[in-house]
Amino acid sequence: MKENGQNNLSSELLSRLNEIGEAEIVVGIPSYNNARTIGHVVRAVNAGLAKYFPERKSLIVNSDGGSNDNTREAVLSAELDVDSVLLVSHPVRLVSRISTPYHGIPGKGSAFRTIFSVAKHLNAKACVVVDSDLRSITPQWVELLAKPILERDLDYIAPYYLRHKYDGTITNSIIYPITRSLLGKRVRQPIGGEFGLSGRLAAHYLEKEVWGTDVARFGIDIWMTVTAIAEGFRVAQSYLGAKLHDAKDPGSDLTSMFRQVVGSVFELMETYSSVWQAVNGSQPVPMFGFPFEVGVEPISVNVDRMIKTYRQGISDLREIFQDFLSPQTFQGLTACAERSGEDFRVPDLLWVHLIYEYAAAYHHKALDRDHLMQSLVPLYLGRTASFVLEVRESNAIEVEQCIENLCNVFEAERPYLHHHWNDRSRKEKDHARAN
Amino acid sequence: MPGLIENFVIEPFHRLAQQLALVVPALITVLVILIIGGALAYLARLITYRLLVVTHFDRLMIQTGMASTIDRARVFRSPSDFGARLVQGVLWMFIILLALSATNAQMTQDLVVRFVNYVPDIIAATLVLLLGSVVSKFLARSALLAAVNAHWSGARLIAGGVRLLVMSLAVVIALEQLRIGRTALLVSFGILFGGVVIGGAIAFGFVARDLAREWVQSILKSRASEDEEVFRHL
Numbered sequence: 001m002k003e004n005g006q007n008n009l010s011s012e013l014l015s016r017l018n019e020i021g022e023a024e025i026v027v028g029i030p031s032y033n034n035a036r037t038i039g040h041v042v043r044a045v046n047a048g049l050a051k052y053f054p055e056r057k058s059l060i061v062n063s064d065g066g067s068n069d070n071t072r073e074a075v076l077s078a079e080l081d082v083d084s085v086l087l088v089s090h091p092v093r094l095v096s097r098i099s100t101p102y103h104g105i106p107g108k109g110s111a112f113r114t115i116f117s118v119a120k121h122l123n124a125k126a127c128v129v130v131d132s133d134l135r136s137i138t139p140q141w142v143e144l145l146a147k148p149i150l151e152r153d154l155d156y157i158a159p160y161y162l163r164h165k166y167d168g169t170i171t172n173s174i175i176y177p178i179t180r181s182l183l184g185k186r187v188r189q190p191i192g193g194e195f196g197l198s199g200r201l202a203a204h205y206l207e208k209e210v211w212g213t214d215v216a217r218f219g220i221d222i223w224m225t226v227t228a229i230a231e232g233f234r235v236a237q238s239y240l241g242a243k244l245h246d247a248k249d250p251g252s253d254l255t256s257m258f259r260q261v262v263g264s265v266f267e268l269m270e271t272y273s274s275v276w277q278a279v280n281g282s283q284p285v286p287m288f289g290f291p292f293e294v295g296v297e298p299i300s301v302n303v304d305r306m307i308k309t310y311r312q313g314i315s316d317l318r319e320i321f322q323d324f325l326s327p328q329t330f331q332g333l334t335a336c337a338e339r340s341g342e343d344f345r346v347p348d349l350l351w352v353h354l355i356y357e358y359a360a361a362y363h364h365k366a367l368d369r370d371h372l373m374q375s376l377v378p379l380y381l382g383r384t385a386s387f388v389l390e391v392r393e394s395n396a397i398e399v400e401q402c403i404e405n406l407c408n409v410f411e412a413e414r415p416y417l418h419h420h421w422n423d424r425s426r427k428e429k430d431h432a433r434a435n
Numbered sequence: 436m437p438g439l440i441e442n443f444v445i446e447p448f449h450r451l452a453q454q455l456a457l458v459v460p461a462l463i464t465v466l467v468i469l470i471i472g473g474a475l476a477y478l479a480r481l482i483t484y485r486l487l488v489v490t491h492f493d494r495l496m497i498q499t500g501m502a503s504t505i506d507r508a509r510v511f512r513s514p515s516d517f518g519a520r521l522v523q524g525v526l527w528m529f530i531i532l533l534a535l536s537a538t539n540a541q542m543t544q545d546l547v548v549r550f551v552n553y554v555p556d557i558i559a560a561t562l563v564l565l566l567g568s569v570v571s572k573f574l575a576r577s578a579l580l581a582a583v584n585a586h587w588s589g590a591r592l593i594a595g596g597v598r599l600l601v602m603s604l605a606v607v608i609a610l611e612q613l614r615i616g617r618t619a620l621l622v623s624f625g626i627l628f629g630g631v632v633i634g635g636a637i638a639f640g641f642v643a644r645d646l647a648r649e650w651v652q653s654i655l656k657s658r659a660s661e662d663e664e665v666f667r668h669l
């Protein structure tokens with residue numbers, strides 16, 4: 001059921017907000033059992049607000065999903081050592097803090113909905129959201145995400161991180177290339193997790209009837225980015241350095257991650273089909289912050305297991321693939337499965353055709369959509385294994401060049417997407433010919 | 436002599452004429468019903484076909500997974516063709532019943548009444564089979580995808596088992612609805628189902644020991660590797 005995002009604040013929270021009155025900056029921290037890390041995040045945010053926005057009235061709001069490890073207490077009790085952050089001027093205004101449970105479907109999206117409602121209620125000019133399991137957050141993140149909104153009249157600030165070459169492979173192989181190709185804006189981390197947005201954009205999000213869908217779970221990040229770009233809001237990105245998380249990942253189930261994130265992209269392609277069909281090429285978006293080199297944590301990857309899953313997928317799911325993939329693409333995938341060891345590769349062009357055919361199949365409802373997303377998982381693991389083998393000896397610049405090359409193929413193959421999108425499904429065509 | 440001719444030639448012909456006079460109108464009625472009914476059934480097939488094509492019935496069947504089943508039969512051009520011929524077949528059944536009832540014979544009348552009373556059961560059984568086919572295909576595909584994504588090597592076997600189980604259940608319910616061999620059927624199904632479970636367990640224990648070991652190892656290994664791997668997809 002679709003649900004409008006307004007009027008979801010409890011009476012207790014409303015009376016607390018009425019006491020506060022107004023706030024120029026609202027920083028939201030969604031959480032679920034993050035007592036171990038959220039104190040650090042709250043302290044960093046508090047320091048950021050005190051250091052970079054001493055004269056602006058600010059609020060930190062923790063939107064919690066029913067934690068049972070004292071997360072909310074950790075938020076309220078986190079102490080900021082003012083001397084240790086070397087404030088140039090002492091804060092004129094104190095930073096208020098609220099911790100409240102959110103209502104609705106459990107997930108990050110529902111937590112964001114409460115944060116946006118709070119921002120709207122307080123007439124906030126800027127709203128910043130940061131994850132509660134961050135280990136690398138610094139006070140400057142608040143400045144980098146909020147200042148462009150407050151001083152440059154921008155609406156949406158996406159993060160730009162330095163990550164390990166094997167980190168964020170859904171982002172690198174699907175989400176970034178496809179959003180860039182479709183919407184024409186090079187937002188490098190469209191599902192980064194930390195964002196800055198204007199008060200008007202937060203209010204605009206609340207008016208959308210998506211809060212009962214997968215957007216309310218883990219599809220929120222991509223939905224926010226795509227909605228902001230597709231609806232003409234002014235978008236930029238800020239360089240935040242490295243992103244280090246707590247070991248626990250709330251979306252560690254790859255299948256549901258796919259359904260919620262990649263499925264949300266395909267769903268958004270339906271919503272904004274008239275927008276992306278008119279886009280050609282891509283442009284960079286303004287970048288804030290000072291890029292610097294950082295060390296990133298090493299990541300271990302089990303390539304053999306990924307290749308094995310890919311091969312099993314090709315073998316066991318062939319009837320499913322043959323139902324909606326073009327014969328050339330399926331043959332290409334089968335040929336990849338036959339390559340062994342270090343030679344295993346899923347080429348860029350084949351991968352791009354595959355993703356575009358999946359998008360078209362989602363559009364044509366060629367298969368149950370949950371099943372469609374699940375069937376992509378082994379193929380994605382194959383592509384990831386191929387990427388790992390390809391960049392094993394590469395440095396960060398070379399890896400970025402590989403991703404850039406993939407993006408260029410995504411952009412060059414747009415006619416392929418248009419053809420499949422506007423055409424009927426293969427099976428339907430077979431039947432139409434027979435009819 | 437004239438009496439003889441009267442008795443052995445004219446009289447039988449007269450009786451035959453009387454019999455024919457009774458039967459021929461009924462036969463002509465049957466023939467007319469069959470010809471007109473057949474034409475109407477054909478017309479209904481054409482109209483249904485056009486309607487199904489226009490309303491994208493093929494797409495719906497592709498989405499439910501039924502299209503593959505229909506295609507695999509290699510009898511029908513498309514799901515729309517299947518639907519149209521199904522309508523024609525049902526109409527033919529009613530036309531034949533109507534034609535039989537037009538003969539006014541007691542036996543055919545009884546047959547028609549019995550068949551008409553049986554029609555709801557046939558429809559219910561057909562619906563059960565259709566539903567069973569759709570559900571079994573959906574569940575089998577769900578099991579297959581889940582098993583592949585869980586790295587289980589016997590994924591197709593699991594999916595096949597799920598399909599067989601659900602379809603067997605649908606067939607038993609359908610036959611029960613048709614009142615065909617109720618007791619024997621239930622006992623047979625019980626024996627078959629029990630046999631499959633015991634057989635499966637024995638096979639898993641003896642023949643598929645490697646599979647069982649691999650399965651358990653894969654679960655343990657994946658848990659262990661999840662702990663050691665800090666691979667982030669997003």
